[in-house]
Amino acid sequence: MIGGGNNDMNDIAAMFQLAGAAIGAVGAILLFIEFFQVPSYVSYDTEFESYNLQISPADAQEYTWFGRLGALALALAFTLQTVAVFLG
Numbered sequence: 001m002i003g004g005g006n007n008d009m010n011d012i013a014a015m016f017q018l019a020g021a022a023i024g025a026v027g028a029i030l031l032f033i034e035f036f037q038v039p040s041y042v043s044y045d046t047e048f049e050s051y052n053l054q055i056s057p058a059d060a061q062e063y064t065w066f067g068r069l070g071a072l073a074l075a076l077a078f079t080l081q082t083v084a085v086f087l088g
Contacts, residue, residue: 020080027073
């Protein structure tokens with residue numbers, strides 16, 4: 001087919017772009033969940049209307065799997081978007 005080769009490359013680029021957008025949306029939702037979690041060592045006292053921190057360095061976890069997977073999904077999404085730009 002004459003001139004049809006470029007059309008296939010545009011289809012692949014569009015597929016990468018759509019996949020990157022979908023994966024990026026999922027990653028952003030996971031990071032949103034990560035950022036707005038209340039840590040287990042923070043408690044709210046309704047009687048005094050104040051927050052209490054009961055933490056020891058051994059018990060503190062800085063990140064959860066939501067944040068880790070969200071960051072990896074966003075990195076993959078940016079990679080797919082970049083590949084789509086170079087293919088298209």
